[in-house]
Amino acid sequence: MPPNPPQTPLRRLSQGSLFRLSRSGAYPDAPHGLGFLEPALAELIDEAEALQTNVEGLRNLDNALATFNESFASYLYVMNMNALTTDWPQAPTDASFQLAARRAEEDARAALEAMRAAEEAARRPPTPPEPTNTERSALSPTDSPTESTIIANSARVTKAKPGAVKKKGGKPKMTAKEKRERGLELERILAGLPLEFRGDDPNLRRHIEAVIEKFLDNPGEGFSIIAFVKPPDLNQARVNKCLIALVNRKIVRKDNRTGAVLYHWNGLPQ
Known part of the structure; x- marks a missing residue:
């Protein structure tokens, strides 16, 4: 009697196929044929549709990022070119700061000299004004203005209206x-x-x-x-x-x- 041929795993798997499993007594309520696969395939279709929706969302996100990257790169390129080609002639240099410091020193020196001149003018006694024609006529040709006349003239000058400033010539009117x-x-x-x-x-x-x-x-x-x-x-x-x-x-x-x-x-x- 010839020996039995060896049984491979593939042959053994074929004995437990889906058809046999569906017709076996272990699952008496299983539908006939491959009908039991319908619920599983419906669930697989739902999951595949969800996967497709997520992939479409990722694709849209990638397109939006690509558009933003291109626009932002263009903006950075334009800013770089503007910085390289724009000239700023009014920008201050080291010479400008040195000139500003020298001007500040000159202004301070001028203000100090003006202050000293004002103090000296305040310390200096006022000079008596010249006698008027009437006062001169009242004096004899050989007489000179007396001390009383000088004091009276000085008092007249000091009694002038305080804060009175001589008006400068205004701008001439135009026709x-x-x-x-x-x-x-x-x-x-x-x-x-x-x-x-x-x-x-x-x-x-x-x-x-x-x-x-x-x-x-x-x-x-x-x-x-x-x-x-x-x-x-x-x-x-x-x-x-x-x-x-x-x-x-x-x-x-x-x-x-x-x-x-x-x-x-x-x-x-x-």
Whole structure:
């Protein structure tokens, strides 16, 4: 009698196949054929759909991150190029700080000298005024002003109204024709300036007109930035902004050869 052929694991597994398992007595309530796989496949389909939804969400997140990275990289590149190509001519240098320190020392020295001069003037006795024509006529030709006359004149001077200051000559009034010509000239100058000086900001237009009129009233003279300051409306920062706009259009020339920054009027370029 020939020996039995060896049974491999595959043959042994085939004996316990799903078909036999479904028809075995261990599971009497199992459906016929492969019907028992339907609930398991339905659950598998649900899990596969959830997996697909999650994968789609990851794909959308990846697309959003890629778009953000590209935009942010472009922004950084533009900022880098702007830093490499922009020139800042008004930025302070070491020479600017040294010049500012020297000016501060000169201002302090001038203030100290003015204070000393005021103290010396306060210590100095007042000089008697000259006698008037009436007083001179009352005296004989050989007489000189007496001590009483000098004291009376001194008392008259000291009784003057305190705080009275001699008024300086004011700015001469302009005729209607001169005002019209000045207005036309201002309009021509403002037409060459940026838009913000031409009406976007009424206060800024008024400030730059005051600066220009200072130059027009004193042709040929150089002014420092302090000469234009009229607090509280026209402060130093606003004056500096107006002067920078005029210098950029070459209407005003900036000169610092003498150590002090002065601005000179050039007029409209031809």
